[in-house]
Amino acid sequence: MRLLQPSPKGVACFTKEVLLKKLTIFMIISSATLACSAPAQSKDHMLDPSKPEDALEIMKRTQCGEADGVAAVYHWSGKIYSRRPGEPDRHLFNGEGMNVRQCVRVEDPKRGVGYRQVSREIMLYLDPKTNEVVRMWDNPFTGEKVGVMQIANDPVNSPPNYPYSADGKPYKLPNIRQEGDWMFMPLEVPLFYHNELQGDYQDYEGGKYHAMEIFDFTMRASEILDKRNKTAYPAISWVRISGWMPWMKMRGREGTIIFNAMGNKLKSYDVLPKILKDEIAANYPTYNVPPPGDDPRKNATTWTEFKKWIDAKRAADLKK
Numbered sequence: 001m002r003l004l005q006p007s008p009k010g011v012a013c014f015t016k017e018v019l020l021k022k023l024t025i026f027m028i029i030s031s032a033t034l035a036c037s038a039p040a041q042s043k044d045h046m047l048d049p050s051k052p053e054d055a056l057e058i059m060k061r062t063q064c065g066e067a068d069g070v071a072a073v074y075h076w077s078g079k080i081y082s083r084r085p086g087e088p089d090r091h092l093f094n095g096e097g098m099n100v101r102q103c104v105r106v107e108d109p110k111r112g113v114g115y116r117q118v119s120r121e122i123m124l125y126l127d128p129k130t131n132e133v134v135r136m137w138d139n140p141f142t143g144e145k146v147g148v149m150q151i152a153n154d155p156v157n158s159p160p161n162y163p164y165s166a167d168g169k170p171y172k173l174p175n176i177r178q179e180g181d182w183m184f185m186p187l188e189v190p191l192f193y194h195n196e197l198q199g200d201y202q203d204y205e206g207g208k209y210h211a212m213e214i215f216d217f218t219m220r221a222s223e224i225l226d227k228r229n230k231t232a233y234p235a236i237s238w239v240r241i242s243g244w245m246p247w248m249k250m251r252g253r254e255g256t257i258i259f260n261a262m263g264n265k266l267k268s269y270d271v272l273p274k275i276l277k278d279e280i281a282a283n284y285p286t287y288n289v290p291p292p293g294d295d296p297r298k299n300a301t302t303w304t305e306f307k308k309w310i311d312a313k314r315a316a317d318l319k320k
Contacts, residue, residue: 059161
């Protein structure tokens, strides 16, 4: 039997293949060695929602500006409907709203370092067809023309928030959950309190203000949890279900009004829609900045502001 002899060219090819295989094995071993010896990537720059101090910081980033005393602006836009038994819901208005706020540092020897939020807010009632500000409204339920009082509440302040409560319980974020890089934080706020337009016997005869407000925040986890970011810019949806607005002059008719809107925290006041900035400049000039951080005033609501509005109107009518 005659043995086949490899040609010099074949030897060269064989040698090259062996060298390539050895080089590949060496690179794999080297990469594995480097991976094992490399230190684990640090996550010290990420907030941990399970820690009370970090949880409070996440809420602060959701609500506040880039630093203590720096203003933040939320904007929302939506629609306003009526709901009455036995008839279809009616699209009464569109709405454009904003809230300008700031947060300031507060300290407590037992509860830790926290913050207090102070703000002002406006929401305009707009014609559902023209999107112009409604000044007078033909009430379809009563047939009466009434003056429209825009929502303009100053102040809307929050009590101080701390990492720990007065009895030592750690602060926890309400209902927050994460899916991939998205974080969701729904907040339901049931409201049931004294109505400024009713008498002193509401616990017996009824008449308390009864409503529900729902705030749903959506944000990027990579943005809000990263300590290297000064703040975050969440999106928000807002729903309010309540009785009729007092300026609608419904005289006790059954029914509710539903506000539904979406928006987000803005990079600056200048980004607000022109219709809001024009209305603020013309009629609410202080609403382009938040109240002072030590604002001691009692919070305003549509009902407290309506009482002032209607009392002033009645006083003016008496002078005529």
